[in-house]
Amino acid sequence: MMVEEVMQALAPHPGSLQIDGTLGGGGHAVRILEAISPDGRLLGLDADADAVDRAARRLAPYGDRAVLRHANFEDLGRVATETGFDPSDGVFFDLGLSSYQLADEGRGFSFRAAGPLDMRFDPTRGRPASDLVARLDEVELTALFRRYGEEPFAGRVARAVVTARQGQAIATSAELADVIERAVPGRLSGRRRVHPATRVFQALRIAVNHELETLEMALAAGLQLLRPGGRIVVLTYHSLEDRIVKRFIATERRGCVCPPVLPVCVCGRTPRLRIVPGTPASPSSQEITANPRARSARLRAAERLAA
Numbered sequence: 001m002m003v004e005e006v007m008q009a010l011a012p013h014p015g016s017l018q019i020d021g022t023l024g025g026g027g028h029a030v031r032i033l034e035a036i037s038p039d040g041r042l043l044g045l046d047a048d049a050d051a052v053d054r055a056a057r058r059l060a061p062y063g064d065r066a067v068l069r070h071a072n073f074e075d076l077g078r079v080a081t082e083t084g085f086d087p088s089d090g091v092f093f094d095l096g097l098s099s100y101q102l103a104d105e106g107r108g109f110s111f112r113a114a115g116p117l118d119m120r121f122d123p124t125r126g127r128p129a130s131d132l133v134a135r136l137d138e139v140e141l142t143a144l145f146r147r148y149g150e151e152p153f154a155g156r157v158a159r160a161v162v163t164a165r166q167g168q169a170i171a172t173s174a175e176l177a178d179v180i181e182r183a184v185p186g187r188l189s190g191r192r193r194v195h196p197a198t199r200v201f202q203a204l205r206i207a208v209n210h211e212l213e214t215l216e217m218a219l220a221a222g223l224q225l226l227r228p229g230g231r232i233v234v235l236t237y238h239s240l241e242d243r244i245v246k247r248f249i250a251t252e253r254r255g256c257v258c259p260p261v262l263p264v265c266v267c268g269r270t271p272r273l274r275i276v277p278g279t280p281a282s283p284s285s286q287e288i289t290a291n292p293r294a295r296s297a298r299l300r301a302a303e304r305l306a307a
Contacts, residue, residue, distance in 0.1 A: 001096060001235060001297055002283050003031055009276050009301035010233045012036045016089035019080060019225065020044045021073040021218060024098040026055035032092070033062045041065050043085045047072040047121035047209070051098065072122065074214040077221035087230070091222035094235045095215070096297070097205075109205065111197050113173040119205045129204040133170050138162045148212075148240065149203030157183050157200055173201075202238060212240060219248045223272060226304035231276060233301040242298050246280075249273055249302045276301035 006028055012018050012035040020029045023046040033042050044059070044066060046052050052070045059066040071079050073093065080086045101107055105115035108129060117130040136144065141158035145151040160183035161170065170176050177197040184196040206212060222232045236242040251257070255271035279301040283294040 001094060001291070001294055002281070002287065002299055003028060005281050005283075005299050006092065006094075006233055006235065007031055007035065009279055009281070009299060010090045010092055010231055012040070012090055014038065014040055016040045017085050017087075018042050018090040019076070019085055019088050019092065019222070021076055021091060021093045021222070022046060022095065023051055023055045023068065024094060024096075025051070025100060026058040028092060028094060029055060029059060029066065032090075033059065033066060039065070041067060041085075043080060043083055043088075044068045045071045045073055045076065045079060048098075048101065049122070049124075050104075051100065054100065070122075072214060073218040074221075076218050077224060080221075080225050086225050087227035088225050089227060089230045091225060091230070091232045093215075093218060093222070093233070095211075095241050096235065096237045096293075108173040109201070110173060111177040111195050111201065115172060117171060117173050117176055119173075119201075119208045121209050126208060126210075129208050130169075130171060132204060132207060133161060133176060134165060144207055145200050145203045147203070148206040149199035149201075150239070151199040151203065153184050159183070177201075206240070212244060215241060215244055216248070219245065223252065223304065228304050228306040230304045231301055232273075232304070233276075233299065236298050236300070237296045242300070245300050249275065249300060252302070272305055273302040274305060276303055 012032050014036055016036050018032050018036060020042060023029060023044040029042055029044050044055060049070045052068050056068055067083050069079050097109055102110050105113040108116055108118040119129040120126055138158045141161055142154045145154035145157055157180055160179050164170060164179045180197040180200050226232060234245045236245055252273040253271055255269045256265045256267055257269055258265050258267045279299055281299045283297050288295045
């Protein structure tokens with residue numbers, strides 16, 4: 001997604017150390033490794049072990065220049081230190097789902113998946129989405145769908161879920177999507193054509209994987225790892241993520257966190273980031289036409305200032 005824009009914002013140079021905190025299919029990693037040839041190295045992380053295995057096969061030609069680890073990006077600081085990537089020249093996060101994850105019915109990310117309602121990036125950790133759907137009451141489900149999905153019909157969907165599970169457990173993604181589709185009114189005039197379950201599925205996925213909390217941790221760790229002049233680049237796909245990234249960059253650009261009522265700064269914090277020219281950026285109309293999933297992508301990038 002937005003590969004050329006990412007490369008321009010990250011600006012990897014030969015011999016540099018780069019981090020891809022969300023390997024996915026390895027597409028961005030390949031371009032980064034090519035740009036940092038002949039002796040630059042890349043650390044790639046992913047919470048999905050299957051993604052790491054696929055990326056390992058794709059990146060095999062780069063030998064030990066590609067260091068891959070099965071780890072959530074909340075563990076970025078520890079893994080980077082253990083593998084010799086502290087400090088680094090660039091940190092990249094692509095927060096979107098991969099096509100592999102959507103296509104794997106056993107993972108439960110797709111509305112049409114007949115497999116288990118799971119949605120965990122790492123199936124060995126935490127509880128699946130089916131647990132939330134089965135356990136939370138109507139008030140809790142409403143709050144979850146509203147907070148993480150910004151679903152305008154959160155109450156109606158929550159009520160439908162509670163009613164449906166009284167007869168039989170909602171075990172698959174397809175079953176949940178059917179419940180939502182029957183609960184939500186038809187597409188309103190002027191609205192983009194998206195599946196009615198989109199926001200609810202987003203909410204469950206975020207909750208199951210603690211995505212917003214781990215994103216904040218990953219951004220803080222990424223900044224700590226950057227040497228002066230290094231860049232942090234993030235691709236987001238919904239407003240909740242984008243607001244966190246935007247707020248993080250704005251805070252680190254400002255530096256001082258003292259209340260406005262104080263006449264002088266007493267916190268001693270100085271700016272640590274500056275915005276990379278040309279960002280934030282959105283995908284081109286050509287990319288959106290070729291890949292409609294790109295329409296919500298937003299790229300933000302910032303450069304580490306000297307300490």
